[in-house]
Amino acid sequence: MSLTIEKNKDLSGLNSLRLSAQAECFCEVKSVADWQEALAWANSADLPVTILGGGSNVVLAPRIEGLVLHPANAELGLEREDAESVFVRVGAGHDWDPFVRACVDHAWFGLENLVSIPGSCGAAPVQNIGAYGVDLADWVHAVSCIDLNTGEVFERSAADCEFGYRTSRFKTKEAGRLGILAVTFKLSKKPKVNLSYAALHEALDAAGVAPTPINVLKQVEAIRAHKLPNPIVTPNAGSFFKNPVLSTSELSALQNLLPHIPVYPVAEGRVKISAAYLIEQAGLKGFTEAGFAMSERHSLVLINLSASSGQACLHFASRVAERVHALFGVLLEREPIALGTLAS
Numbered sequence: 001m002s003l004t005i006e007k008n009k010d011l012s013g014l015n016s017l018r019l020s021a022q023a024e025c026f027c028e029v030k031s032v033a034d035w036q037e038a039l040a041w042a043n044s045a046d047l048p049v050t051i052l053g054g055g056s057n058v059v060l061a062p063r064i065e066g067l068v069l070h071p072a073n074a075e076l077g078l079e080r081e082d083a084e085s086v087f088v089r090v091g092a093g094h095d096w097d098p099f100v101r102a103c104v105d106h107a108w109f110g111l112e113n114l115v116s117i118p119g120s121c122g123a124a125p126v127q128n129i130g131a132y133g134v135d136l137a138d139w140v141h142a143v144s145c146i147d148l149n150t151g152e153v154f155e156r157s158a159a160d161c162e163f164g165y166r167t168s169r170f171k172t173k174e175a176g177r178l179g180i181l182a183v184t185f186k187l188s189k190k191p192k193v194n195l196s197y198a199a200l201h202e203a204l205d206a207a208g209v210a211p212t213p214i215n216v217l218k219q220v221e222a223i224r225a226h227k228l229p230n231p232i233v234t235p236n237a238g239s240f241f242k243n244p245v246l247s248t249s250e251l252s253a254l255q256n257l258l259p260h261i262p263v264y265p266v267a268e269g270r271v272k273i274s275a276a277y278l279i280e281q282a283g284l285k286g287f288t289e290a291g292f293a294m295s296e297r298h299s300l301v302l303i304n305l306s307a308s309s310g311q312a313c314l315h316f317a318s319r320v321a322e323r324v325h326a327l328f329g330v331l332l333e334r335e336p337i338a339l340g341t342l343a344s
């Protein structure tokens with residue numbers, strides 16, 4: 001075995017909620033050969049495999065049994081181009097935010113609205129990251145994958161990833177079965193700004209600047225810095241709950257209780273509502289218990305004030321979700337993924 005396997009690795013600095021956690025075995029993987037060697041080692045020892053990127057969208061169990069793989073391949077390159085588009089491939093271990101900035105620097109456009117999202121490029125397709133009117137799925141061309149059982153490497157087209165609102169097949173039917181090695185994006189050579197998100201449009205107007213890709217990036221960066229608690233100062237995992245999607249009849253029932261709830265149409269007969277609004281209306285903005293709180297700055301962000309266990313985190317989140325359900329009949333679904341054994 002040429003790779004370094006660390007035993008009983010402390011993961012408390014490798015998750016943005018700063019929960020205390022340990023991996024039975026931990027290993028960084030860069031090349032395809034590294035992945036295959038690590039997987040063969042784990043499979044021969046009958047150890048389960050878990051992938052941990054930047055740890056910004058996970059709730060970790062106190063101890064993760066088996067082998068935790070941490071992708072470290074940060075390659076970034078132009079694969080090919082045509083008159084309108086560039087095909088850019090980025091390794092799973094590249095940090096997402098500097099990748100977005102590098103694309104804008106190279107005049108490869110499309111991802112500007114997704115600046116300042118923490119985490120790795122390899123994790124980005126898992127929940128189809130999205131913000132300010134843009135989803136990753138809008139710009140993905142293909143995802144390079146490795147089968148965690150067999151070590152087989154294959155390419156999956158964007159259409160086969162089954163991307164949806166904060167989801168994909170990597171998070172659903174293939175959860176825990178595939179590793180993402182790299183992602184190829186098809187980006188535009190011409191500026192293509194997306195101003196569908198009203199607050200972004202208003203911020204550009206207020207700043208009196210033209211809607212160029214770099215100005216969009218700067219405004220998104222400024223809005224996020226103002227709105228969201230910085231996980232380095234205040235441990236958190238971003239939005240802790242997804243915005244619920246309701247049928248129009250479910251919406252009518254809810255509007256009897258909350259006539260002013262903001263509503264965003266998503267498909268024929270389906271609407272998305274604001275989970276943050278539900279939490280606020282339930283009086284839970286700033287709610288604090290057992291070392292956790294729903295942030296005063298952004299009611300959808302669960303922050304860790306002093307607690308250390310993933311189980312306590314899920315318990316606190318259930319208290320919030322149960323209160324919202326009891327008052328408004330709407331189920332809040334957790335966004336971060338639990339890794340290791342935790343009862344939810």
Ligand SMILES: Cc1cc2nc3c(=O)[nH]c(=O)nc-3n(C[C@H](O)[C@H](O)[C@H](O)COP(=O)(O)OP(=O)(O)OC[C@H]3O[C@@H](n4cnc5c(N)ncnc54)[C@H](O)[C@@H]3O)c2cc1C
Binds near residue numbers: 092120121228
């Ligand atoms: C302050 C803050 C703001 C955020 N804002 C947003 C936002 O605006 N929009 C948004 O969508 N998300 C947001 N998030 C959530 C998070 O940043 C993203 O989900 C991000 O993509 C997670 O990347 P990660 O590398 O940290 O993944 P991790 O947390 O390490 O892992 C997340 C999941 O992906 C799996 N995974 C990780 N890497 C791989 C891989 N290479 N192959 C296969 N599976 C893998 C893990 O097993 C786990 O199930 C925010 C988080 C924080 C803390």
